[in-house]
Amino acid sequence: MKTDKWSSYPTRHAMRALGILVFTYVILIFALPANSQVTRQYHLSGLEYHVLLFAVVLPSLAVWFTAFYSYSKLYQYARSIPKAPEGSDFKRLADGCTWLAWSLPAPAIISLLLFAVANTHQGFRGTAIIVVNYVSLLMPLIGFSLIGGAARSLVGRAKVHFKPSSIRAVVLFFVTVGVLYCYLSFRHLDLGSLGTTHNPYHLPVWLAVLTIIIPYLYAWFVGLLAAYEITVYSKQVRGLLYRQPLQMLVGGLVMVVVSSIVLEYINAVEPRVGHLVLNLKLLLTLAFRIAGGLGFALIAVGARRLKKIEEV
Amino acid sequence: MPASNSTSLYDQLVRVTHVYLGPAADRFIARQVQNHLNKPPDQLSKEDLRRLIDWIQVAVSLLTEDSEIVEEYAAQLSKLAQSDGTSKKSR
Numbered sequence: 001m002k003t004d005k006w007s008s009y010p011t012r013h014a015m016r017a018l019g020i021l022v023f024t025y026v027i028l029i030f031a032l033p034a035n036s037q038v039t040r041q042y043h044l045s046g047l048e049y050h051v052l053l054f055a056v057v058l059p060s061l062a063v064w065f066t067a068f069y070s071y072s073k074l075y076q077y078a079r080s081i082p083k084a085p086e087g088s089d090f091k092r093l094a095d096g097c098t099w100l101a102w103s104l105p106a107p108a109i110i111s112l113l114l115f116a117v118a119n120t121h122q123g124f125r126g127t128a129i130i131v132v133n134y135v136s137l138l139m140p141l142i143g144f145s146l147i148g149g150a151a152r153s154l155v156g157r158a159k160v161h162f163k164p165s166s167i168r169a170v171v172l173f174f175v176t177v178g179v180l181y182c183y184l185s186f187r188h189l190d191l192g193s194l195g196t197t198h199n200p201y202h203l204p205v206w207l208a209v210l211t212i213i214i215p216y217l218y219a220w221f222v223g224l225l226a227a228y229e230i231t232v233y234s235k236q237v238r239g240l241l242y243r244q245p246l247q248m249l250v251g252g253l254v255m256v257v258v259s260s261i262v263l264e265y266i267n268a269v270e271p272r273v274g275h276l277v278l279n280l281k282l283l284l285t286l287a288f289r290i291a292g293g294l295g296f297a298l299i300a301v302g303a304r305r306l307k308k309i310e311e312v
Numbered sequence: 313m314p315a316s317n318s319t320s321l322y323d324q325l326v327r328v329t330h331v332y333l334g335p336a337a338d339r340f341i342a343r344q345v346q347n348h349l350n351k352p353p354d355q356l357s358k359e360d361l362r363r364l365i366d367w368i369q370v371a372v373s374l375l376t377e378d379s380e381i382v383e384e385y386a387a388q389l390s391k392l393a394q395s396d397g398t399s400k401k402s403r
Contacts, residue, residue: 086335239334241375305375309336312343312371 010075010094014101018068021105022061028109029053032116035275042278053276059286060108063293067101070252070300077303080310085157092150093253097299099143100256104289107136115274126202129272133201136267137215140260144223147253151226151233160229160236170228177224177261178217184268185213200271216264223257230254242309249302255295262288321392322356325364328388332372332381344368361393 034049044052074094081087114128190196194205201208234250237243263285270281319327322341329337342353348367349360356364369386376382 081336081339084335084339237334238330239336240332240381241372242332242334242336244376306336309333309375310339312340312374 008076010072010079011069014068014072018064018105021109022064025057025061025105025109025112026054028112028116029057032112033119035115035119037119038276056276056282056286057108059293060104060289063289063296064101064104066293066296066300067097067104070296070303071097071101073300073303073307074249077307077310080307086154089150089153089157092146092153096143096146096148096150097253097256097296099139099146100260101296103136103139103143103260106139107132110135111272111274118274125274126197128274129200129202132272133212136264137212137219140223140264141215141219144219144226144257147230147257148222148226151229154233155229158233158237160233162232166228166232170224174221174224177220177265181217181220181265181268182213184265188271220261220264223261227254227257242306245302245305245309247302249299249306252295252298252300252302255298256292259288259292259295263292320354320356321358321361322353324392325356325389328385328392329368331388332385340371341368344371358393361389365389365393 030050034044034046038044039046039049042052071094074090074097078087078090078094081090111128111132114124114131118125118128188200189205189208190198191205197204199205199208201212203212230250230253234243234246237246266281266284266288270279276282322345325341326338329341333340344364344367345351345353345356345360349356349364351360365386368389369382372382372385373379
């Protein structure tokens with residue numbers, strides 16, 4: 001009985017945290033004043049605005065649930081193999097997924113709060129955008145770094161062989177993604193005056209490049225490399241019945257990493273404005289958020305099946 | 313898989329299981345021996361093997377619906393039961 005409690009602790013803990021976050025978020029959606037710009041633009045009453053906002057975030061809430069559930073399952077699996085050499089790697093993988101899961105509600109709640117203040121105090125808008133941009137950057141950066149460390153350790157332990165051609169393909173893909181991101185980001189920056197803050201980041205150009213664009217590129221490189229390494233590991237590791245759930249877990253991880261990258265890409269093309277806009281960006285954001293949610297679901301199923309191997 | 317005198321019965325079981333359960337093989341066999349035969353893995357003897365294979369078959373059936381894999385795995389384990397000269401070393 002004590003063992004059951006011990007193994008279910010991560011799920012109870014994650015669900016309790018999620019419950020608090022969802023409750024806070026929903027309360028804020030209905031309690032904070034409606035954005036006058038949005039209500040004017042779409043001819044909405046205050047109540048209609050709140051209901052619309054709630055309807056728009058509903059899929060995201062489902063994704064949050066999947067994300068929190070999946071990292072808790074990954075922790076449960078890591079806890080079921082405490083003495084195994086790969087146990088610490090799965091623990092680190094779970095840590096990384098935890099940061100990625102928390103990177104969904106944390107910026108959402110912070111932006112809801114800060115932009116509500118910015119609606120009444122226009123001078124605060126820049127600060128709100130800066131804070132939301134840094135929070136949105138830092139959490140996945142930490143998550144990708146942890147997942148990258150875990151992937152490298154798993155690969156090193158299993159003595160996995162990489163094909164030079166596939167490494168070249170990863171590098172080529174990253175260079176393409178990186179150059180395109182720089183092009184899309186720089187379109188919004190006045191490169192003729194590096195000190196100006198008249199850009200969507202509300203930062204001097206040099207600071208935006210150093211503290212937003214470069215860290216994003218680094219995070220994506222670490223994320224893509226981890227996705228690649230862990231995919232190769234899951235294909236080469238021995239164990240017919242072990243490989244199936246592991247590949248499921250890894251497939252989910254790749255989906256989460258890629259969807260996270262695409263979501264930031266979308267923000268580069270169409271930077272945050274601080275209020276609800278019903279456009280193609282919102283539709284694409286929801287689509288890739290749901291794709292990330294499916295990735296988290298795959299992680300959860302994979303982790304559960306791996307744990308079952310340790311139970312029978 | 314040829315039986316080697318320098319390898320214990322337990323190690324041979326793990327080696328066969330590694331093909332199916334990878335890094336979880338060692339833990340899986342140790343658990344089956346402890347839970348179903350109620351003895352430490354290093355005391356596994358050839359006489360225990362038939363009963364252990366039955367339990368392993370049940371356990372693996374819970375992990376996959378592919379009966380071919382279960383039967384193939386059981387057949388590999390049964391080969392160990394038929395081979396000789398290994399149980400003494402396992403004690």
